[in-house]
Amino acid sequence: MEVKTALIRDLESLLGKERVISHPTELLVYECDGLTLSRHGADAVVLPESTEEVSRIVKCCQGHQVPFLARGSGTGLSGGAVAAEGGVIVQMSRMATIIEIDYDDEVAVVQPGVINLHLSEATRPDGYHYAPDPSSQKACTIGGNVAENAGGPHTLKYGVTANHILGMTVVMPDGEIINMGGRHESILGYDLVGLFVGSEGTLGIVTEIIVKLTRNPESSKTFLASFNTVEAASNSVSSIIAAGIIPAALELIDALVIQAVESHLKAGFPQDVAAILLIEIEGLNATLSAQAGEIRNICHTHGATDFKEAKSEPERAQLWRGRKEAIGALGKVTPAFYTNDGVVPRSKLPEILEFDIETGKRNGLQVAHLCHAGDGNIHPIILYDHENETETKAAMKTSREILQRCIDLGGALSGEHGIGTEKLTSFSFMFNKTDEAQMMAVRSALSPSGKLNPSKIFPTGAKCGESKIRKTVAGGGWL
Amino acid sequence: MTNNHPSNTLATETIKPVTTDDLARIIREAAEQKRTVIAVGGGTHLFTAGKQFDLAIDTTGLTDGFHHTPADMTATVPAGMRLSHAQEKLSHNGQWIPLDPPDRGNATVGGVIAANRWGPRRHHYGTAKDWVIATTIVNGKGEIVRAGANVVKNVSGYDLNKLYIGSRGTVGIITDLSFKLSPLPAVRSTFRACYSTPEEALTTAAVIRSAPLEPESLLITKGRWTTLKAKHWWLLVELAGSEEGVTAQKETLSTTLEGSSANRWNEANNKDAAYYWETVRFGNGEASPLFGIAEISFPKSQAECLLALLIKSYPKLSLKLLPARGLAIVEIEEETDRSLFVNEITKIGGSIEFDCVEINSPSHRWPVEPAGISLMKKLKTALDPSGIFAPGTYVGGI
Ligand SMILES: Cc1cc2nc3c(=O)[nH]c(=O)nc-3n(C[C@H](O)[C@H](O)[C@H](O)COP(=O)(O)OP(=O)(O)OC[C@H]3O[C@@H](n4cnc5c(N)ncnc54)[C@H](O)[C@@H]3O)c2cc1C
């Protein structure tokens, strides 16, 4: 208690009382991120407004030997932005300015708290956008995207966050301010930017980011293909990729999700089908028709019962709304659900989708699907009743078994949400002790005290405080 | 021991391991005895800072384990395999690793990635950073470590692949790499236009970039990297893709070039196109009075400024420049004082690497240290605690 009081006093003298939150009820909202199953209390939340302030906060935390971490919008799904060992949350929401947009260099310089969509909204009228588009883009921050190397439906064609970050300013765990990369893409020495992107906020706090801006495509087309079996839909995905076609987006939605969407949103998804593919292609006008023809043929070869193009912008928007808000709709048909973001090589998609459903059955649960299919990135949605302890355990077990299967098929644990605290127990499915030690050597080199965002990613030495798992909270409400 | 391999002159001893396990054992022993080690692929892009090493690892024996899964558009390639060989194998299924560094067939996949090399098609495809998805290396303790997986999207642990790309053998020896692949385009077509001034070439490049065109390469060249005796600035454009896509783009591009201030322009036949690109890669064979090469990267908006600066400093320069990527390779007169030039590059926010025969210290090769150099040194120590991998040969003396 003594230590905590002194810490808060020091933080208040740095920032003023109004920018330090330490009242227990006010701290409640910071107990979890989008993964509501796992909760950890912070001692304080601070609201810096500049890089220098972040640096002073970090030094203060180190002086008091308390853990600290950055937080964006808290939409993360792996329990990353929570104070797993207590300590201070550095909330980036007051550093949310688009500092500069420069079309000559085709870059924007932003503070980490800028909401992802805001940057594209600011640049789209001028013919540019920021390509990484997580489904959460209305809410999540670019700082959080950098930490999680976020993807999105259009990742398939344009690449993930890592492919769009040129430089950044980082407050290191000892408070030192370091610039890395710059306004051009060449790398001098080791690729620090590449290393920091996706490091889940464990190597430094990002306070400024230089991102690439992407030119808007000349045109795009959106299609909806229907299938009588999930297998036919996933086989079509594999064949489209195998044919060397890279659509802008290629999403798979199965019957359970379709039913939920249609009874609550009316997106215009066909009923009485086992699965649909939502396909978007972008590029030069001259190439789209031929590409569309090829995709249509592939889908028909695999037994598509219908293949239609969105005829108007409102129709297209309605389809995407169905995709992006599907989760909300699902929430209305099940007490709770849990999901992960395992990845498989794309030819293994049919196999993993079948496995997911079988595994659910074996554990007495239903599994629905909503995947970034073109990337091989699945989101098995495990339906369960959070009031029922046996079902809750069965849901966790199902998820772990699916992740293990992803690894056995040559895949990975996480395509976009990160390991966080959520997948600590699955880490060893993919990495042996030497692999882990190599990563931890990197972390120890840059964060010797280990006080920055501890108990994340690496199972070795993770403490995770006393995780308050609340039975009454429905978990995994997003993807 | 290997004969005639470039590694022979670099070190007291050369070993050519054929398995990763062998290599790991060799490195473990070297670490125990604190013997310095240099990794050698094709030996075409080595920088030793004038040093002699205790041990050279000829990586060209590491050729087992090639695995291509066309349906996933991914492949795992052993580091010692020649890039040209890998590309040839991948082409059987219509795919390739979209990296095209100048290569006469010697460059190894490991060497290309460790040196982060590239070619004209970087315009469209970017760099190794955009294509490498998994790596196996032997680290400085002689441990075999894996990062990434054969999937195209992955946030499982730190992305150490990024750390290995361009690390020039200073943090570990790469034994295999996995790549995301690209489909080989059905058709390619090259256009060339000639301009009297660099501004005109740059202006046209900008018009092309905002037109409905998606070139695979877009490059400005001058001097040795164009046809013999050329005094002019040339714009080279390569279109690629499906038949109908390329046909439509040809029309747009022709109109654009016709409307530009080009002295002349043409669409090349296959033979000429091959010759143009060969010249871009290796030069036109003209005995050049110039010797040193500098690779400069800069904010795109500074291209014109950079060209003016280059012409002023090196009137006889040869150059290849990727306007859409902010990159230039320049051949310069060695005897000139480089420090003034370096200052100017720094002012426009650029970075530079020199490659001249007489350069034998990292601080001459990389005259401007990156801001994060202190972190880089810590990383080097973390992954190579005994400091055996090519010490003193990289940026900042790493
Ligand atoms: C509805 C919904 C849909 C989603 N869809 C997608 C999707 O399509 N693709 C996808 O990739 N993800 C998706 N996500 C997950 C989530 O939105 C992303 O992981 C996002 O990048 C998190 O951003 P955030 O600002 O909310 O970060 P937070 O959740 O606040 O933080 C995430 C991590 O980033 C770290 N961090 C935050 N800011 C900084 C900083 N400035 N410096 C250093 N570290 C920092 C935190 O410490 C934490 O470890 C979705 C989430 C929801 C709720």
Ligand SMILES: Cc1cc2nc3c(=O)[nH]c(=O)nc-3n(C[C@H](O)[C@H](O)[C@H](O)COP(=O)(O)OP(=O)(O)OC[C@H]3O[C@@H](n4cnc5c(N)ncnc54)[C@H](O)[C@@H]3O)c2cc1C
């Ligand atoms: C005539 C000519 C012109 C060229 N022009 C250009 C140009 O304009 N632009 C350009 O980008 N490149 C250029 N290159 C370089 C060319 O692309 C290289 O041949 C190639 O990229 C390096 O491959 P290598 O196998 O020869 O590597 P090496 O030269 O053997 O090694 C390169 C570096 O990587 C390290 N290394 C090698 N193998 C490994 C491994 N397995 N693990 C870890 N480290 C390793 C070495 O220690 C060294 O630091 C040119 C080459 C030639 C011959």
